[in-house]
Amino acid sequence: MSGPGSDGRRVVVIGGTSEIALAIVGALAGSAPRAVALIGRDGARLARAAAALEQAGCDPVSTVEADAGDTGRHAAAIETAFAALGGADLVIVAVGVLGERGGLPHDVPGALEVLRTNLVGAGSLLIEAARRLDAQGHGTLIVLSSVAGERVRAANVVYGASKAGLDGLALGLGDALHSHGVRVLVVRPGFVHTAMTRGLPSAPFATNPDQVARAVVRGLDRGSAVVWAPAALRWVMLVLRSLPRSIVRRLPL
């Protein structure tokens, strides 16, 4: 329960239509009412997400349209979201696309788009949100990374690399801002059944948004810096990280 934990009443969601982010807000709303601001690209989908959160007892819920690629607008979008709530206690960063899987990308513009969205776009929004929390003197950032970012595998190079960059940025900011009252929780889920992964073959340790949300709430309350979902992945990845590269390269991952 270090930091404000899961108690924070004012929640900003960056990537406001992300299933995992909305599941996290739903889990938070289960224990106490929350005021929410959703930042996202698609106005119609944002409105639907906002309606669903109002159903779940969130009040008020506001929406802000912004594109991860349009970094020039990020500061203003974050500002609008914070102003709507009168400040924020929790900020969820859930911006990401999967793109082409595999090793050497065939679709180079597509690969760059993944890096632009997942690393530059999400990173820009993360930095702007962190600046606001720093000025405010308290708050917690919840950053959706991935196990793919902890150890970039040949099966998913570009996505993994984008998440690795974001993961490092978030952890580093967490250390830099720790003495400023700002906390960062990095979330590393395994394969999650969502719209983003629909049609893909499931992987071992697959999970769903609700399970990720429960892990996040637990992590907030325990003051963790990193949570894995499912929790067992922590140990799997520990082993994977420790193995020599020559062996990992041959594994069917």
Next chain:
Amino acid sequence: MSTASRASGPDTTTAAVAGSPPRGREHTLSGWGRVAPSRSSVIGVRSAQEVADVLAAPAPGGVIARGAGRSYGDAAQNAGGTVLDLTALDRILSIDDDALLVRVQPGVTYGELLPALASRGLMFAVVPGTRYVTIGGAIASDIHGKSHHRDGTIARHIASLRVCTPSGGLRELTPERDPERFAATVGGMGLMGVIVEATLRVQRLASPWWSVDSDRTDSLEHTIAAMSGDEAHRYSVTWLDLMARGAAIGRGVVMNSNDWGPLTGGQAPDADRRRPCTDPASLPPPRLQAPPHFPGAVLAPAVVRTFNSLRWHASKRSERAVPMPLATHYFQLDLVRDWNRLYGSHGFVQYQFAVPPGAETAVVRCVELLNARRIPAYLAVLKRLGAPADGPLSFPIEGWTLALDIPASAPGLRPTLDELDDMVAGHGGRVYLTKDVRLRRELLETMYPQLERFRSQRAGVDPDGILRSDLGARLGLCRAAA
């Protein structure tokens, strides 16, 4: 002045240079439980006038006063706003032996006040479990001591206050002339103004010795029964062992005591001991110091279970009239300096609630629930409370109060405490705001039914909402941060 009383937050500094206007320095502050830190601009003030100056021209983000930082939760911090560090206002201004009045600045701690009083044969009636709290903080929390059933809260022993408010500046406040505002200010969590001076009523002390009766109990039922009958003692407190297993859970040591009274022939009551106490009115510095920056928790369930068991077995089944000097009688918490560090970087939560007489089941149910959820309560203290004070936010109500120290990282702690809140509120009880860091705002009015009285007084002294704390914003007692 004790240096330990200043080692409050992670870093509190009085950053003022003589002659220059007070300026803030950014600091991350938390309560004694080290949970929920936030960043504020801290201004070390050196006079009441400086407090008035800050309140007259506040920076955006609001202002709250802070003393030694010994309240457990987030009452004395103000994310993104200003915190007034009052620890430099630490002078005892006068002691009047005839009128039995002492006039102090708010940053004076009990550790400074009590020896000064005792050396003149005086004592203050309401004393907390640690000597490191300041008088200003004690008043803002309307604290109670082991003698609550006799002496009430600190409110009963205040002759007058000097308070600085945003609307009225510096003014005298007495319970006779302005009872409503006085009642809201004492226990007002600092949101009714900054206390810059207090005049307290003191009592004569025949000797700095106390006579302690203690009884060891075998179960929670036995403990409650042993505590229920006693009316013959001024002080009463019970240590509970909630780490014991099975039927032994809730066993403890019931300690009842009275003032020793005059010494016969000037002889100290422990003169026959091998190492008699040389100065019973002194408060020597603690011999043990918790290690700083220890990453993990020194305390683990097995360690505490063993310690508790040793402590319980080391207590005699029944002892009568054991003489204790000032430090041992009042301040057993102060044996280890900075003991909050023993909980590691995650900190700890103190959960303290009060329930009316007849609601002993709430105490039992709480112990059962924590046990069932495997949530360890390392330190547990049970007390009986007497008639309540008048303050709308004053915590004590007649009945029982249970205080529990729980490591903040205990899995499942938050939902369990939420459940306990509902149960406590259902019994007509409440939690202690000075200890709180997590209460749901929705329950505040149920627990404190006179909340409207507080709000209307607050609207009078602070119409623009300048006084602000994290606790106040969290519970809706003041406006949220901008």
